[in-house]
Amino acid sequence: MTTNQLLQKLAKTAPILEASFGLEREGLRVKRDGQLTQSQHPRNLGSRNFHPYIQTDFSEQQLEFITPATTSSKEALRILGAITDVSQRSLEPDEQIWPLSMPPKLEEKDIQIAQLDDEFELNYRHYLAQKYGKKLQAISGIHYNFGLGADLLQQIFEQSQETDFSQFKNQLYLKLARNFLRYRWLFTYLYGAAPLAEAGFLTSDISQPVRSFRNSQLGYVNESDLHFPYTSLEAYITSIENYVQQERLIAEKECYAPVRFRGQKKNRDYLSQGVTYLEFRSFDLNPFEALGINQETLDSVHLLLLALLWLDDSEETVTEDLTQAQQINNQVALSHPLSPLPEQAQAQPLITALDQLIQHFQLDSYYQDLVQQIKRALQDPRETLAGKLLPHIDNQSLQAFGQKQAQVYHDYAWQAPYALKGYEGMELSTQMLLFDVIQKGLSFEILDEEDQFLKLWHKDHIEYVKNGNMTSKDDYVMPLAMANKTVTKKILAAAGFRVPQGAEFSQLGPALAYFSRIKDQAIVVKPKSTNFGLGISIFQEAASYEAYQKALELAFSEDSSVLVEEFIPGTEYRFFILDGKCEAVLLRLAANVQGDGQKTIRELVEQKNANPLRGSDHRSPLEKIQLGPIEQLMLQQQGYQAEDVLEKGVTVYLRGNSNISTGGDSVDVTEDMHPSYKELAAQMAQAMKVWACGVDLIIPDSSLAASKEEPHSTCIELNFNPSMYMHTYCAQGPGQALTPKILAKLFPELEE
């Protein structure tokens, strides 16, 4: 049976769209003026010896972004977005990524061969420079890796009479590769986006814009007398092996066919182990997109590939077909972007296949729209990428357009430096950690996005991380101890640290009876286990019995256990302790504005809220200050209204609590804090044997040196899974990057 017959036999509900995707995108690093940068590959992008996502291609300046295999095109694009985001923000601030396949104006000498440690790779590049010239190597593009889904393959196989699954699969991929080559001109027509070479790139200039210089015979191709037969996999493999043996090719990978078989290290292994996926290498960078390609193109190509599978393949005429197809493609590539397709380029069979595919598997309107878009583009070349790019050509150059687009994508990457593009739904600390993961070249998988559950690995070393710092480095029971304020206090007190005196109650009666013990002192009444400041009452002077009772009732409404503790006067600081060392100290101030003698309080709030770090719903490191009833009341109690002009130098607070979530300021005081308190806080974490820990100390006078014996401070709480982002992006102070320290401790081998 033909593949078409097999596919027709599949049920409508068969998982026809099931597939694996992987993207590789190249891009040159340029300065703001469009000149190729002469700087080295950024050191902060980890080691190219193993980096799974960010490599350099031919030249030191040519970044290569590689996504892992994903099961959806959306996920592939998301990861490519994150890799691009991380890379852009790892470059020097004045460096950008050139958005076009064809390089900017450059001279041969500007191109530095990538400084790799691997000797073979280095020699290979010198050989290529010699053979093809360095300039051609500066052309960039996107490789679209595509495999059919396991269930889908299985279901197709089951319809066949075949017995050898691996061979069946190889045949399927061979057929797909052949049909792709037959219709390559269509992809060039639709997605070609390399209309010119900047002046000086070619020895003889092309006089008018074309569709895709890169996809033509003038692009980066093998010598024209090299032919790779697609009559069978065996023939294909043997021909390459022969070329290598004849030293026409230095290695199998020098075969630059527009589609390559993938999944094994050596070509011959495809015969025994099977092809796993195909690599389609012909996609030019779409300069209208920050990532060089967009979702619609990915999915349109997916549909087209399925349609190529649906289309019957004439095995007898393969060699002739492909020779002719190559000629057509070359013609289409070198035609003016608005020229019509030549007559030999017959799209109709493929369009029919697309329609049949959509009908048979009842694909939804999204896919129907994609096909409509392809049909429109076939009718009207202005709808093709090259057609859209044409108006931006100025004086046979895209230099200015390229610079403009590069700047837009640069600014986009930097607009929210605390976030990771595509992962904004996750917690900020996890976004920051993922940024570092990608930057340093750890492999990652998000096991549960909502649960912030990550799997990270390097070679055989796996670590799981939840919520940024819940890891294997802490044991199971000590975070549970920290979650219990009474247990925490008992352990700290037993270790000789000062904690608030107090008692725990599970019933109102005994708690009320305790009044006689505390009636002359300042106290705090709080629920035992809430972490958000709810239900807490503070009596800085001795409480009345009635007030005490109300405070207890409030606390019991939040928790079945309530603590009554001595009130400790002083300023509260958060110490972030990692692996026995204090890495950051934070002071939190209640939402406030400072007067300038000219603006009203409302205007001052607006001014402060304009800080890009301020947002809402914990999507930003700081929250916008509100001017709601609570804030208005707070102002009123201080004799102000929102419309009052605030005196110069005067600070008014708009909230009674210092929570960041209600507009408070985070102040990084790591450098200013007396080291003795950092040491003391670190000792507490050590006594608890915890790895990641937030220590809350009340310090009346931080100019006094502290020690365990003379603490001059009291620990009021330990926090498991302490927030990290609030130490990093602060309202004041330099901020401390903590997520890189987490990774360095989890994977010390990366630092070596």
Added chain:
Amino acid sequence: MTTNQLLQKLAKTAPILEASFGLEREGLRVKRDGQLTQSQHPRNLGSRNFHPYIQTDFSEQQLEFITPATTSSKEALRILGAITDVSQRSLEPDEQIWPLSMPPKLEEKDIQIAQLDDEFELNYRHYLAQKYGKKLQAISGIHYNFGLGADLLQQIFEQSQETDFSQFKNQLYLKLARNFLRYRWLFTYLYGAAPLAEAGFLTSDISQPVRSFRNSQLGYVNESDLHFPYTSLEAYITSIENYVQQERLIAEKECYAPVRFRGQKKNRDYLSQGVTYLEFRSFDLNPFEALGINQETLDSVHLLLLALLWLDDSEETVTEDLTQAQQINNQVALSHPLSPLPEQAQAQPLITALDQLIQHFQLDSYYQDLVQQIKRALQDPRETLAGKLLPHIDNQSLQAFGQKQAQVYHDYAWQAPYALKGYEGMELSTQMLLFDVIQKGLSFEILDEEDQFLKLWHKDHIEYVKNGNMTSKDDYVMPLAMANKTVTKKILAAAGFRVPQGAEFSQLGPALAYFSRIKDQAIVVKPKSTNFGLGISIFQEAASYEAYQKALELAFSEDSSVLVEEFIPGTEYRFFILDGKCEAVLLRLAANVQGDGQKTIRELVEQKNANPLRGSDHRSPLEKIQLGPIEQLMLQQQGYQAEDVLEKGVTVYLRGNSNISTGGDSVDVTEDMHPSYKELAAQMAQAMKVWACGVDLIIPDSSLAASKEEPHSTCIELNFNPSMYMHTYCAQGPGQALTPKILAKLFPELEE
């Protein structure tokens, strides 16, 4: 100022009752017939080289129970209860603990000197046997250790003009010791409970019952010409040191004064380091109490000690006072239990002090009632312990009474062998673990009772345990992975284990769209994170769209994420894995009864519920089977009613689920399960790198050998903090003790 003046100056709200308590109780091991047992100290009670709670006193048969210092008498009694419970259940089933201070009928040769490793202790006992005879050493009693609270001491000290707190404290304890000796006769009168020696104990028999043979000069006392002066601490210490130097005493501890200073290893250290508490040694065992003493006596003694502190002390007449007091005490001790107090025994000053104390500190009715009880006993000797014991004397012997009481306390200890007396409010697994902790001689502190949070230690080695098996042996993140079914499945699948195929949904729409993928197969729809079987729908045959939608809605009502998985037919088993090894396998059966052809279903349920392992509210290893609407409906569906006589051999199920909490049976199949499944489950826990883990496998045919490649089973869930008690006390099967294995892994040094 006198102590009385200082106490009078204290505020009413001063923490007068703040104190530390510690109890030591001796008891002879006897056979059911009252004969001293000749067995060795039980091996399962750990090592006497370090056991903090259970030691042997003079003889191998004389258990000594030692509580740690507690801050309430209630807690001291609770721990004594637990130690007693553990000890009784660690003896041979036919051994009991003799409930009286005076030993049962015995001969000198029956008494084996304790077989201790420590050479000094062994020699010391041989010396005592030589000097005092072994029989006297068989007398048992209770030592009541008492210290004043730190805050209380501080407040009294602050009223004084003194500058040296340690010396002030020593003076206070010296005064209390002196006043105790002055009024010792009162304690003998109230709590004396050693009215006779069994025939053969004395060379010359006493003809009539007395109050306390043990507290008289005939008891176990130092030679009568040894005098320990209480004029000053210095004089007291020097006299003992002199006696030791003269070899009248072999060591300082051979001083058997009824009250001893405590807190330092050597007497002389009290002068520099201070007395920490006093040891009152004069209490006879109360045979009406399983523990030899009760709460009211503990608190009455506490009040009396405070009253002795309140009473002024005449320093000038100490020596005469104490000489006279000793005579009075001897007279009271050797008087008939119903005889009135002699005239020199004036209780009035102490009674007045008690009243004043209660009034000044406004102690509540509980304490007032205790004083009333003391007053009544002073009026009427029948209210004293000796008075109450008198009717039980039969033919100048308490042998029969002692045997009867010993049996009662023995049966009480064994009545709920899964529980630990005094700790029944905690989870069963934690009770079992605490049992083992006490048995093996680990020190423990309950850091949070409601939270099941324990601190365990041996020497410098501390471990924290929550809920029985949440420990430092597991890391932080893997239990969080187990709490997330999707993450668990991904990790297990990545490690090559078979898990159910399926998908996770956070919205109804996509979940409904998934119908096309599952419409022909058996499926389970379940909320992602609930653990209690709520919201789960099982379709053993393909579901209709409507039923599928309903199932989704039900699951979404329990959780924001829902899993749709293939249904795996077979029997579900729970494998308990600890440290990479399968330690137990459990099969759970839905609530059921088996017919005998005679009883009705209702009668069969009652019969089954009579099993002492069945209780309610998770206080017992099994729950009673209900006959409510759900069970009645279930019966009806099978064509039965509760009043039907069930055919012989027929089993009817009264519930659709196999939860133990709804009356299900736990069946221990550890021994019967094919070892390959145990190995497979253990491999899963190892792949997850978890220490304590419950693996739920569905096995269609457990006679087939399993392997990772051919599992013949599917893992449907991993459980962190897996239940332990259900494996131990089962409806069928031998049961597997798991908590001892937890301890052995946490403290391997105990096994050495």
